[in-house]
Amino acid sequence: MKITIENKDAMSVIRLADTSVILAQRLAEMCSNGPTLEEDIALSNISLDLFGRAEELYRIVARMEGNKFTPDEYVFHRNEREYYNIKLVEQPNHDFAWVISRQLLHDIYAKELFTQLSNSPIHEIAGLSQKVLKEIRYSFMHSHDWTNRLGLGTPESNQRMQAALDHLMKYVDEMFNFDELDRKFIPDPEKLKSTWFSEVDRILGESNLKRNAVAPLSMRDFRQGFHSEHMGHLLSIMQFLPRAYPDAKW
Amino acid sequence: MVVQKEFGHLWELLSEIPDPEIPVINLVELGVIRHIEEKPDHDKVIVTITPTYTGCPAKKLFQDLILEKLASKGYHNVEIISQLFPVWSTDWLTDETKAKLLKEGISPPTIGDKIIQCPKCKSTDTKMVSAFGSTPCQSLYTCNNCKEPFNYFKCY
Numbered sequence: 001m002k003i004t005i006e007n008k009d010a011m012s013v014i015r016l017a018d019t020s021v022i023l024a025q026r027l028a029e030m031c032s033n034g035p036t037l038e039e040d041i042a043l044s045n046i047s048l049d050l051f052g053r054a055e056e057l058y059r060i061v062a063r064m065e066g067n068k069f070t071p072d073e074y075v076f077h078r079n080e081r082e083y084y085n086i087k088l089v090e091q092p093n094h095d096f097a098w099v100i101s102r103q104l105l106h107d108i109y110a111k112e113l114f115t116q117l118s119n120s121p122i123h124e125i126a127g128l129s130q131k132v133l134k135e136i137r138y139s140f141m142h143s144h145d146w147t148n149r150l151g152l153g154t155p156e157s158n159q160r161m162q163a164a165l166d167h168l169m170k171y172v173d174e175m176f177n178f179d180e181l182d183r184k185f186i187p188d189p190e191k192l193k194s195t196w197f198s199e200v201d202r203i204l205g206e207s208n209l210k211r212n213a214v215a216p217l218s219m220r221d222f223r224q225g226f227h228s229e230h231m232g233h234l235l236s237i238m239q240f241l242p243r244a245y246p247d248a249k250w
Numbered sequence: 251m252v253v254q255k256e257f258g259h260l261w262e263l264l265s266e267i268p269d270p271e272i273p274v275i276n277l278v279e280l281g282v283i284r285h286i287e288e289k290p291d292h293d294k295v296i297v298t299i300t301p302t303y304t305g306c307p308a309k310k311l312f313q314d315l316i317l318e319k320l321a322s323k324g325y326h327n328v329e330i331i332s333q334l335f336p337v338w339s340t341d342w343l344t345d346e347t348k349a350k351l352l353k354e355g356i357s358p359p360t361i362g363d364k365i366i367q368c369p370k371c372k373s374t375d376t377k378m379v380s381a382f383g384s385t386p387c388q389s390l391y392t393c394n395n396c397k398e399p400f401n402y403f404k405c406y
Contacts, residue, residue, distance in 0.1 A: 038390070042382035049386065052305025056334065127335030131304060134337075134406045138381050 001077045003069055010064035011084075012181040013125070014074070015223065016113075017057035018085035021075055022231075023106060024050035025238050026093060035096055042142055043099070049135045056128050076242040080232045081225040088171040090231045097150055097160040101168050103143035108199045109175055111136050112192045117185060125185070144203055151207025162209055169214045171228075174221050260286045260295065263323060267315045270308045271385050274354040281342035282312055284333065294327045295320060300338045303386045303406070340406045351403060357391065359405040368393035369400050378402075 005011050027047035034040030058071030069077075089106060093099050114136065118129035150157040176196075178189045186192060197211075204211055220226035241248060264286070265278035277283050285298035297316055301309050313330050320328050340359035343351075348358035355369045357376075366376050373395035380390045381404075388401040 038380040038382070041384075042380060045382040045386055048305035048307070049303065050305070052301075052303065052309075056304050123335055127333075127337055128304075130337045131334060135304065138404070141381055 001073065003073060003078050003082065005061070005065065007064045008181050009122075009184070010061045012185055013057055013064065014061045015084040015086075015182070017054050017061060017074070018083050019089055019106075020050045020054035020057060022083070022085040022234065023089035023102075024048075024054060025234060026089065026091075026102075027099075029093055030099060033093075046103070046139050046142065049139065053128075053132055053135070060122075060124055060128070072242070076239045080227055080235055083227065083231065083235070084222055084225060086171070086175050086222050087219070087228050087231075088168060088175065090228060090234055091168060091171065092230050094164070095160060097157070097164040098168070100143055100146040100150060101161060101164040103139065104147050104203065105165075105168055105172065105200065107136060107140040107143050108196055108203075111140060112195050112199075113186070116187055116192060119187070120185060147203055147209070148207050151204070151209045158208060161207075162212075165204070165209060166212050166214065169211065170217050173216060174223075177221060177223070179223055257286045257288050260288060260320075263319060264297070264316060267319050270311050270315070271387075272351070272354070272356065274350050275347055277312060277316070279343070279347045279350075281338060283316075294329065295325050296329045296331060298331045298333055300333055300336075302338050306386055338406070340403065355400060356388070357400055357402040359403045361405065363402075363405045366391060366402050368396060368398060370398040371396040376400075 005014060024047045027043050027050065030043040031040060031047070034043055054075075055071050058074050061074065062069060062071060086109075088102060091098065091102055111133070114129040114132045118126055118133060120126045120129065147161070150161045152158070176189065176193045178186060183189060201211055219228070261278060261283075264283055265276045267277045269275050269277060269280050280302065282299050282302060283297060284300050285296075287296040287298075289295070297320075299312060299316070313332075316330060317328055320326075341361075343358065351358040352367065352369050357366050357369050360366060365374050367374050368376050368391075371393060373393055375394040376391050377394060378389060378391055379399070383390045383401055387404055387406070389404055390399065391402045392399045
């Protein structure tokens with residue numbers, strides 16, 4: 001099955017959908033691996049929100065594309081180079097500090113992004129965005145709280161958070177390289193970027209953490225389907241069942 | 251929420267469907283069912299629903315339960331439309347519905363998650379244990395007064 005995306009609007013929306021589904025999959029990996037039972041439940045709940053958000057976004061993509069493919073087909077039958085998620089969300093759960101840092105950087109981005117999308121002239125995108133913002137409130141409360149706790153915790157937790165942030169910050173630049181397709185949906189990309197940086201700096205500041213300068217990555221943009229080495233491994237696990245058993249129903 | 255008077259018998263019928271996770275309230279009270287339309291020659295019913303939470307695992311079940319209930323009264327040609335707009339909100343729960351939740355041991359949503367009451371001793375001296383609970387719509391709390399742990403229905 002070769003999945004194509006013809007419509008330009010659909011191409012922009014599928015980036016949001018892919019970012020949601022890949023982060024959902026990463027968090028689903030934490031199910032039964034959280035440091036405490038409450039944390040396990042929290043991360044699984046946030047994962048569920050992201051899967052639900054992705055499903056709604058793929059439905060919008062499917063409608064824009066004349067229902068040629070279903071949401072499941074978009075998720076399970078595209079290869080690595082046909083995925084358009086930001087590289088930040090595919091980074092692995094190296095330790096709990098990576099999980100939390102990734103959540104924090106993503107939540108602030110998503111909060112600003114969906115705030116701008118909530119005024120979209122496309123009704124279903126505006127409606128979904130308003131819904132998503134309610135969910136992000138809880139997810140952001142979680143990542144904000146944990147950033148404070150780990151940053152201000154022990155020297156070990158602080159050092160691990162800083163190491164995670166130093167690594168993940170390498171993948172931030174591309175998040176703001178909005179192209180023509182994105183700009184149709186995001187009325188004020190400059191504001192999105194400046195709000196993101198000031199919000200991240202504020203929270204890191206109150207948590208005794210820093211945003212260190214990072215050398216830019218020589219990796220091409222996710223908008224062209226380029227990914228870090230972790231992406232293929234993630235997809236191989238996520239897509240195994242429907243690819244091995246194409247008629248499986250659940 | 252405001253129950254539309256038209257097609258009253260169908261509204262009544264669908265209000266017999268309990269929420270799968272919180273059976274004390276039904277799908278109409280929950281605000282999931284937005285609109286019911288019966289075609290003039292009675293051969294088709296269109297039900298418009300809205301999801302509570304995008305990732306709610308009961309989303310598909312809602313649809314199956316509606317189809318099953320309508321089929322039990324002879325409505326076999328049913329179309330279910332899911333719409334996101336207007337966005338579902340816990341503000342749609344009536345005081346009566348909230349009272350039912352409290353009676354069932356689930357503290358009902360309050361504006362801005364501000365004053366959260368213990369369903370057992372009714373004290374408002376309570377604290378959050380975890381923002382995430384057994385379902386996407388609930389948080390875990392304990393009561394500082396009677397020490398009882400309870401679920402709180404998050405404000406959305």
